[in-house]
Amino acid sequence: MILSHYAVVGMVTLMVFGVACIGAAFFRIAPDRVDAPRGWMPYTIGFPIYALIFISFDMEMIFMYPWAVVFIKQGLKGFLDMLVFICILSAGIAYAWGMEGFKWE
Amino acid sequence: MGVILPAVGVVIVMVLGAFAAHWLERGLLGSRAEAGAAFPVRIRPDAVIEQADRWMYPAGPVSALFAIAAGLAVIPFSRELVAVDLGIGVFYFIVVIDFTVLGLSMGGWGANTPFGTEVYYRAVAQLVAYVIPLGLAYIGAIMMAGSLSTVRIVEAQSGIWFIVVQPIGFVLYVITAQMQAFRAPFLEPFSSKIDYGVLRLYGGWKAWAWRVSLSGLLFAVSAMGAVLFLGGWHGPWLPGPVWMLIKTFAMMVLLVGLGARFRPLTTDEMLQLSWKILTPVGLANVLIVGGLILLGVGVKG
Known part of the structure; x- marks a missing residue:
């Protein structure tokens, strides 16, 4: 019972990752390069x-x-x-x- | 019910809700520059930032998308029309919806640029400001419903909506929901001072993911407001899901329309507002609601 409830949440998570992967596959065309100063500092x-x-x-x-x-x-x-x-x-x-x-x- | 069908439904609702929220906000705000997470950016081609973290930078928008989709899974559009009625519904919602802040942190810090770091820093400050008063507003509704399940909370409002008996809780919810959704006047992580935060930084599919998740965030937060205080699917004549949509849209109009009337607050002012005013008021509200329940107000049978 509990497991089947959270299976829906798990499936939603998988689908979101799937949608992101599809997006990544479609837009992977000659990306620009950006020059910016570094931000990792104390x-x-x-x-x-x-x-x-x-x-x-x-x-x-x-x-x-x-x-x-x-x-x-x-x-x-x-x-x-x-x-x-x-x-x-x-x-x-x-x-x-x-x-x-x-x-x- | 199977597992696939509700999950597909949730993803579709997220995308449609994000489009609806975006369209509504554009209509309400016009092309106002200071619009927080609703800032109108042209989505440009993907850009590579040389020094960015390889995994953390793209993980940001994915985490935000997950937050919205997982949060919408417990929003009931009618007694049956809910992807999954979890026993800990609203608690689960509070926890997963904050993955947007995790996403902003990962995206901002992972980008390794000065403005990106600033986004991370201010988004976390915003979380510190809103979580406690927001939780206290939720507590009032949970007390009267006697359950954490979203469906049960709506069912408890079949007689009287919680906005009528808990006006203070509703006002608290409206203010903190604006903070949670990064809408005006609490738009510091997306202000023009730091070049509109992650919205200018990202391009390509990541920018689309940010658009959908930040517009969907307003939709999810408004839907939760309708569930907690506006009686969810209850209403005369029209079928339940229509009422739920009407209330969600009313909530979105209220949040955006009200926010646009105030000057944007800095992070410092927001933290002071939250801890000096909202949190004490929220604690008092818990006691007031407790007293009302002892007097038998708003409790069914």
């Missing part, structure tokens, strides 16, 4: 704090999906659980904001 990232806090929030989202599915059955208990969780998360945002993490460096 550079500074402007959003390090955003990136770090993003990772922690992305993990948190994984917890929220199963919680959202069973929320109607859980009722008030589930609501209070999430209230505590969101308070902790908001403290995280407030801390990052307070230490001036939310700006471009």
Whole structure:
């Protein structure tokens, strides 16, 4: 059952690759050459704090999906659980904001 | 149902949807230069960049195409007309649709040019900005439907559409969907400052693949908006798939038409908007929706 479901996804993937290969075969006619300076060099990232806090929030989202599915059955208990969780998360945002993490460096 | 037929259907829907989105945007935007991923470029012959990575550079558009096709596989056009009704539908959609950002990263970094690197860098910043508020907008709809399956979410809206009971969630979705689709005002990876990003860099079949996937991205994101908040195939008189198409088009007009009214934001402003306003509002929205469900609003039987 599960396997037959994901077989459709697998088939879609194969077909996309097939379409790309057909495109590549059709357009392979005397390509131009482009001269451009190289781009691989060390550079500074402007959003390090955003990136770090993003990772922690992305993990948190994984917890929220199963919680959202069973929320109607859980009722008030589930609501209070999430209230505590969101308070902790908001403290995280407030801390990052307070230490001036939310700006471009 | 077999496997081949739904898969062929998905690829056809992707191509037709991309054409529809492209045609619609051209009509709405005219020849405005700053149009984000909808920038009108003439598709030129393929070009070889000497220093580009041999595999990563062409892998970019293929990854983006895969994202759109795989994402559209779970979009239901009626109760039966869905390629595959996965139990984790919307979660799967969020994950696979972000392969466009992976594609932009691979294409931009693989090209090994200064502007290409800039595209990679700004596309990742855009991902960091939109994923969390977008997910929080999804959570509201999932809570009321009690399921991750796209078909179940639409069925839960047979009485009342979620846009009525979750207006904050819908506004969050509209803003983050514009970020996700790289449409105005969040078009930094495709702005004229960096020579329209990958759209000028690529040629030949890769440029076609980018065109289809970036137009298809708007179509897929709008279709998901119709599923989550506008009640999918539900509607009077007309058959279900027609309603779904009408709602998807309405969503596209809303995203593009609204976005064109604002000045383009820089990546810095976008990150601030996302983390200082949208994320706290999204967290509050989860609690508001939870309170509404406890009061019995929007929940069936």
